[in-house]
Amino acid sequence: MDYFVSVTGDDFGPGSKEHPFKTISKAASLAVAGDSVTVGKGTYREWVKPANGGSGEDKRIVYRAAKGEKVIIKGSEELKGWKNEGGSVWSASVPNSIFKGAASYGECNPFAKEVWGDWVVWPLEKPVHLGDLYLNGKSFYEAQSLEEVRKAEKRLTGYNPPWTKHEEPILEPEQTVYQWFAEVGRAETKIYANFHEFDPNKELVEISVRQSCFYPDRTGLDYITVQGFEMCQAASPWAPPTADQPGMIGPHWAKGWIIEDCIFHDAKCSAVSLGKEISTGDNDCTHLREKPGYQYQMEAVFRAKKNGWSKEKIGSHIIRNNTIYDCGQNGIVGHMGCIFSRIEHNHIYNIAVKHEYFGYEIAGIKLHAGIDVQLIGNNIHNCTLGTWFDWQTQGVRISGNLYYANDRDLMVEVSHGPYIVDNNIFASPYNFDNISQGGAYIHNLCCGTMRREQVIDRSTPYHLPHSTDLLGTALVFSGDDRLYQNIFVGGQETFTPQSKSGTDGYDECIMNSLCKEMNTWAKTPQLNTGCARSWQEYKDRIKEAGDGDHDVFMRVMQAAYVNGNHYCFGAKAFSGEKDNSFAKENPSVKILEEKGKFYAEFTADESLFKTKTQLIETAMLGRPRICQFRFDAPDESEIVFNRDICGNERSQSPIPGPFEKIKAGKNKILVWE
Numbered sequence: 001m002d003y004f005v006s007v008t009g010d011d012f013g014p015g016s017k018e019h020p021f022k023t024i025s026k027a028a029s030l031a032v033a034g035d036s037v038t039v040g041k042g043t044y045r046e047w048v049k050p051a052n053g054g055s056g057e058d059k060r061i062v063y064r065a066a067k068g069e070k071v072i073i074k075g076s077e078e079l080k081g082w083k084n085e086g087g088s089v090w091s092a093s094v095p096n097s098i099f100k101g102a103a104s105y106g107e108c109n110p111f112a113k114e115v116w117g118d119w120v121v122w123p124l125e126k127p128v129h130l131g132d133l134y135l136n137g138k139s140f141y142e143a144q145s146l147e148e149v150r151k152a153e154k155r156l157t158g159y160n161p162p163w164t165k166h167e168e169p170i171l172e173p174e175q176t177v178y179q180w181f182a183e184v185g186r187a188e189t190k191i192y193a194n195f196h197e198f199d200p201n202k203e204l205v206e207i208s209v210r211q212s213c214f215y216p217d218r219t220g221l222d223y224i225t226v227q228g229f230e231m232c233q234a235a236s237p238w239a240p241p242t243a244d245q246p247g248m249i250g251p252h253w254a255k256g257w258i259i260e261d262c263i264f265h266d267a268k269c270s271a272v273s274l275g276k277e278i279s280t281g282d283n284d285c286t287h288l289r290e291k292p293g294y295q296y297q298m299e300a301v302f303r304a305k306k307n308g309w310s311k312e313k314i315g316s317h318i319i320r321n322n323t324i325y326d327c328g329q330n331g332i333v334g335h336m337g338c339i340f341s342r343i344e345h346n347h348i349y350n351i352a353v354k355h356e357y358f359g360y361e362i363a364g365i366k367l368h369a370g371i372d373v374q375l376i377g378n379n380i381h382n383c384t385l386g387t388w389f390d391w392q393t394q395g396v397r398i399s400g401n402l403y404y405a406n407d408r409d410l411m412v413e414v415s416h417g418p419y420i421v422d423n424n425i426f427a428s429p430y431n432f433d434n435i436s437q438g439g440a441y442i443h444n445l446c447c448g449t450m451r452r453e454q455v456i457d458r459s460t461p462y463h464l465p466h467s468t469d470l471l472g473t474a475l476v477f478s479g480d481d482r483l484y485q486n487i488f489v490g491g492q493e494t495f496t497p498q499s500k501s502g503t504d505g506y507d508e509c510i511m512n513s514l515c516k517e518m519n520t521w522a523k524t525p526q527l528n529t530g531c532a533r534s535w536q537e538y539k540d541r542i543k544e545a546g547d548g549d550h551d552v553f554m555r556v557m558q559a560a561y562v563n564g565n566h567y568c569f570g571a572k573a574f575s576g577e578k579d580n581s582f583a584k585e586n587p588s589v590k591i592l593e594e595k596g597k598f599y600a601e602f603t604a605d606e607s608l609f610k611t612k613t614q615l616i617e618t619a620m621l622g623r624p625r626i627c628q629f630r631f632d633a634p635d636e637s638e639i640v641f642n643r644d645i646c647g648n649e650r651s652q653s654p655i656p657g658p659f660e661k662i663k664a665g666k667n668k669i670l671v672w673e
Contacts, residue, residue, distance in 0.1 A: 001035045003027040007042035024048045024063070024073070033059040033223070041069035045077055047101070048214045053254060054223030060258075063214075065228035073213040075234030075248065076134065076206040085192065089150055090200050093190045094207070102235065103211045104246055104278075110208055110235035111182040111189050115269065115328075117283040118240040118293045120359040128356050130235040130268050133180040133193055134206040137232075139266055139326070140193060141356060143179040152179045152194040208235040208268065211246055219253040219277050220313075230263040231271075239270045240361045241335035241368040241390070242296045243283045247273025251317060253337050258318045267327040274317055274334030274341060274367070280304045294458050297391070301369065301461055301470070304336050310468050315339035323347045328354060329361065331383075335368035339468060340634065344376045352384035363388035363411070370396055372466055372634040379598060379672045381405045381591075386428070388412075391460050393419045393436065394627065395634060400645045400658075402598060402672045404428055404591040409448070412436040414460040414476050417624035418631040423645045423658045425600055425671060427591050429492045430499070437558060438624030440482040440631050442616055442641055445600075445657045447489045447589050449499040452506075454478045456554060465629040466636065474626045479506065479531045479558030482621050482631075483565060483574075485613050487657035489587060490570030502571035506531040506560040531560035533576030535622065558625060564613045566656040568605060579612035581656075598672040606664045611656050616641045645671060 009020035065071035111131035250273030372395035393415035404427035417438020532538035583605035
């Protein structure tokens with residue numbers, strides 16, 4: 001059955017092309033496997049909750065915007081009838097009934113509900129709320145009082161990222177501060193706002209009233225396709241891995257969704273959610289304060305597995321060709337529900353740059369337990385953190401992506417591999433937080449620093465290959481990484497002592513205080529020699545460390561496998577690297593945007609082309625020490641790194657870095673469009 005929807009339609013009609021429905025929700029209440037819903041141009045202010053899912057790849061339910069037409073689903077409502085309160089401050093009221101059904105579980109007024117939950121760290125004393133106000137599509141800042149709204153003026157704004165050593169805030173450009181403040185009563189909510197030079201009765205003013213735009217209110221609705229929509233202005237809640245994780249759009253713990261060719265923006269927290277549901281825990285650490293969040297997260301994994309978390313039931317989504325921007329927490333978020341998914345050719349930017357709140361779950365893409373996720377060919381820039389893979393980063397491939405102008409580009413945390421990072425451009429000053437082990441970094445252009453640390457106070461899970469079946473848990477000792485045929489550029493500020501441009505950081509022992517305390521009685525001379533230079537050397541060091549069990553492995557750094565890299569402008573090499581090359585000059589890497597096309601501009605030194613290299617493939621990468629599984633594809637096939645970021649075929653002696661078709665001197669390469 002093919003259903004049609006139009007803003008001029010009628011929900012009491014048949015939903016045909018000649019007599020369409022008025023709301024998408026009406027069609028969504030009827031569509032079953034094999035049906036399609038085509039939506040005509042216009043703005044739809046509703047939360048679409050599909051009643052049914054498809055039954056397989058060949059029997060999907062397809063929701064699509066009509067070809068060539070702009071279809072917008074908003075989580076907001078217009079707010080009219082503004083009254084002047086003196087100067088540029090105005091007020092308007094809405095009945096609280098407007099918020100009915102605004103959240104997944106019961107009624108919720110987003111102007112009364114806080115950005116709150118596990119790992120929210122700021123602000124705590126005066127938290128911000130899920131509601132927001134928009135003037136001609138631009139969101140305001142929340143004030144803490146009516147007095148603050150009255151004093152809103154043009155001033156410098158700034159923030160102090162918790163991961164830096166800066167004592168003073170990093171100042172942003174001077175801007176006019178547009179603020180709102182809400183008084184929530186029993187029957188109505190009154191909103192005050194400073195509109196400065198604008199008259200709100202002559203402009204489009206909207207307030208967010210719904211949690212989501214397209215999100216089932218129950219789990220298990222599989223094989224749904226969403227194509228070509230714009231969605232915005234949803235009051236989506238904080239989405240840590242220990243909570244229910246609603247987004248502006250998402251499958252809500254299901255399998256086989258395709259979300260493509262859409263525009264998502266202005267989610268209060270997260271736009272696209274591939275995350276977990278509520279039964280395995282919902283902010284229990286913040287609610288109960290009985291165990292650390294880490295422990296509740298571990299329990300969520302075991303509970304989910306008991307409840308059927310598997311490739312057969314969950315994940316395998318495709319998120320492609322979307323534009324995602326101006327969201328407070330994430331462009332894409334997910335814990336466990338993201339498994340076996342492909343995230344490809346999305347443009348993600350301006351995530352968590354409003355700085356209204358901060359917590360440790362913020363990134364352009366933030367995934368926990370992303371088993372076999374393939375992150376391919378995305379453009380991620382101007383984010384607080386570009387991409388963050390956290391826990392169980394196993395079978396993951398991060399390939400052909402463009403990162404630039406981020407506070408940090410990529411973080412992989414407390415995982416044991418195997419994971420692959422290849423053919424990417426990392427053009428920000430701070431490229432990597434490598435708080436993991438068992439990664440393979442191949443043919444990347446790395447213009448910034450890498451920070452490495454051990455984590456020996458949190459044991460995290462690993463799995464059988466390409467499976468959710470749990471095999472064990474382990475600490476992160478750091479190292480056990482492969483770094484082959486990358487380009488490293490020096491000259492960047494180091495944000496922490498562990499941050500390095502190049503690979504020489506693997507020559508240093510980075511043991512944290514707990515491990516150093518163990519060293520006081522162990523007295524093992526190898527402790528300060530950094531990573532072993534081979535698997536055999538590592539085993540020899542273990543033997544030399546003497547008798548013992550787990551304490552021996554804590555006292556010896558794992559091996560690093562480094563070769564064929566090119567270092568320029570002061571970047572330094574690991575002492576165990578045999579084949580490499582060096583250039584003194586700065587390659588002056590720049591990312592340029594010209595009419596929707598993104599170019600990498602850089603200068604290649606002659607020495608780059610003289611580096612001794614070889615074509616890298618799965619068999620050459622060995623196996624990570626902890627899980628002992630190959631660096632292969634999700635279908636268990638071999639990977640041969642024989643294509644560059646542009647798709648060009650590599651020679652048997654390829655050029656280090658992501659480009660094969662370049663020349664000595666200045667180059668300008670189209671890398672994303």
